[in-house]
Amino acid sequence: MTKPEKLIVDGKRLDGRGPLDLRPIKFKAGVLKRADGSCYLEFGGNKVMAAVYGPREVHPRHLQNSSRAIVRYRYNMAAFSVEDRKRPGPDRRSIEISKVSREALECVVLEALYPRSAIDIFVEILQADAGTRAAGINAASVALADAGIPMKCLVSACAVGKVDDTLVLDLNKDEDNYGQADLPIAVTQFGDVSLCQMDGHLTEEEFGQAVDMAIVGCKKLHEMQKQALVEKYGEMVSPQAEEAEAQKADGGERSE
Amino acid sequence: MEREIVVPGDMLGEDPKLSGSGTYVQDGKVYSANYGLVDRRSSIKVIPLSGRYIPARSDLVIGKVVDVTFSNWIVDINSPYEGLLHLSEFPERVDPANMNKYLHAGELIIARVADVDPTMKVELTMRDEHLRILKQGRVIDISHVKIPRVIGRNGSMISMLKKDLNVSIFVGQNGRIWLKGDEKKVDLAIRTIFKIEREAHTSGLTDSIKDYLNKELEQLRNT
Numbered sequence: 430m431t432k433p434e435k436l437i438v439d440g441k442r443l444d445g446r447g448p449l450d451l452r453p454i455k456f457k458a459g460v461l462k463r464a465d466g467s468c469y470l471e472f473g474g475n476k477v478m479a480a481v482y483g484p485r486e487v488h489p490r491h492l493q494n495s496s497r498a499i500v501r502y503r504y505n506m507a508a509f510s511v512e513d514r515k516r517p518g519p520d521r522r523s524i525e526i527s528k529v530s531r532e533a534l535e536c537v538v539l540e541a542l543y544p545r546s547a548i549d550i551f552v553e554i555l556q557a558d559a560g561t562r563a564a565g566i567n568a569a570s571v572a573l574a575d576a577g578i579p580m581k582c583l584v585s586a587c588a589v590g591k592v593d594d595t596l597v598l599d600l601n602k603d604e605d606n607y608g609q610a611d612l613p614i615a616v617t618q619f620g621d622v623s624l625c626q627m628d629g630h631l632t633e634e635e636f637g638q639a640v641d642m643a644i645v646g647c648k649k650l651h652e653m654q655k656q657a658l659v660e661k662y663g664e665m666v667s668p669q670a671e672e673a674e675a676q677k678a679d680g681g682e683r684s685e
Numbered sequence: 686m687e688r689e690i691v692v693p694g695d696m697l698g699e700d701p702k703l704s705g706s707g708t709y710v711q712d713g714k715v716y717s718a719n720y721g722l723v724d725r726r727s728s729i730k731v732i733p734l735s736g737r738y739i740p741a742r743s744d745l746v747i748g749k750v751v752d753v754t755f756s757n758w759i760v761d762i763n764s765p766y767e768g769l770l771h772l773s774e775f776p777e778r779v780d781p782a783n784m785n786k787y788l789h790a791g792e793l794i795i796a797r798v799a800d801v802d803p804t805m806k807v808e809l810t811m812r813d814e815h816l817r818i819l820k821q822g823r824v825i826d827i828s829h830v831k832i833p834r835v836i837g838r839n840g841s842m843i844s845m846l847k848k849d850l851n852v853s854i855f856v857g858q859n860g861r862i863w864l865k866g867d868e869k870k871v872d873l874a875i876r877t878i879f880k881i882e883r884e885a886h887t888s889g890l891t892d893s894i895k896d897y898l899n900k901e902l903e904q905l906r907n908t
Binding site: 483546580 | 695721804
């Protein structure tokens with residue numbers, strides 16, 4: 430693909446969005462049967478599957494922490510996720526993304542509740558179209574909640590970039606490749622930033638604006654994440670559940 | 686009354702004193718820490734919709750012996766943490782040199798959680814009535830958060846199953862269920878329990894399960 434002459438024409442971007450619009454987004458929680466929690470996400474052209482296992486025993490044993498759970502995050506791009514086949518396996522880029530994404534989520538997980546255990550998060554990028562780390566974090570956050578892991582709140586992430594000297598929310602592939610800057614940000618619902626990376630150039634003033642734009646974008650994503658979780662059970666909830674749950678405190682039922 | 690589904694981070698109340706399980710307090714407000722259903726009857730609690738079994742003292746569990754050490758049996762209790770059954774907690778006197786004779790790897794037991802320490806070392810005991818080795822019958826696994834629905838209100842669901850099918854059932858808090866009785870009836874009981882697990886969040890469950898049981902029993906008699 431060659432560089433388009435202009436990335437913004439008459440205030441509209443190449444895919445028809447305004448500068449503050451996100452791409453079409455679709456979350457689906459609880460799609461994998463074997464995982465404790467999972468989420469499939471379509472984020473524009475990105476297709477991402479996140480799975481969460483745990484809390485479970487830590488292997489290898491020396492990694493375990495006797496006072497809290499450890500969180501492990503694996504970001505992986507499928508060989509077929511990009512136009513030219515990606516050489517499979519971890520590389521420098523995916524190791525870095527795994528680390529920063531883990532840190533973005535680790536800060537909301539209530540790790541102290543599960544000493545000596547591990548919470549494993551696997552994020553598989555099935556189709557990549559710019560902003561995969563943000564998409565991965567969004568999906569992983571929903572998958573963690575779906576797995577019943579106690580957290581302070583959900584984490585949402587999106588990127589802001591600069592193309593043709595304009596700040597735009599949620600870069601697509603062309604804007605990412607030929608733009609002037611890319612700033613992926615993850616925030617908790619309380620507005621705490623848990624991931625912030627940048628490449629390219631922004632002035633101090635632009636940076637401030639960009640962060641504010643990203644936070645607005647994350648708010649929208651947060652609503653969609655909540656929606657996805659509520660929809661999984663949705664209309665199926667009943668008052669009877671309440672009575673039975675009250676039994677929980679009582680011991681097991683015995684026979685004979 | 687519609688039950689409210691919450692996700693982690695939802696604000697549930699302004700009074701930190703009401704914060705119960707599944708919630709946390711920040712800046713004097715109560716927030717949900719879990720994805721689940723809210724219970725506001727006495728304190729604010731969030732009942733999770735999923736999650737692993739975390740052992741708590743006095744829970745009755747069904748465990749599987751996975752290893753034998755010089756003074757302990759190591760028991761898988763369907764949880765991130767393994768249970769330890771010390772030889773002194775076995776109902777009979779045990780010869781430490783020959784522990785395999787009493788209980789060997791692969792056997793299933795009903796045990797009680799005697800103690801859980803802050804590092805999640807789980808001690809089990811078998812020195813109590815009802816606690817024993819399971820020699821016969823079948824054991825199935827379901828999600829432990831669905832166990833209260835299998836038991837039902839004051840045990841209504843489980844006693845209906847036992848009475849209508851004439852099957853012995855033991856429900857462990859860790860999501861394992863032991864059944865013994867006529868093979869065909871045990872098959873039906875297992876099908877019914879999986880149905881309860883699938884439909885755990887629907888209303889009028891005991892009644893719909895009763896209808897289902899009657900229909901299936903009718904079919905069983907006719908064949």
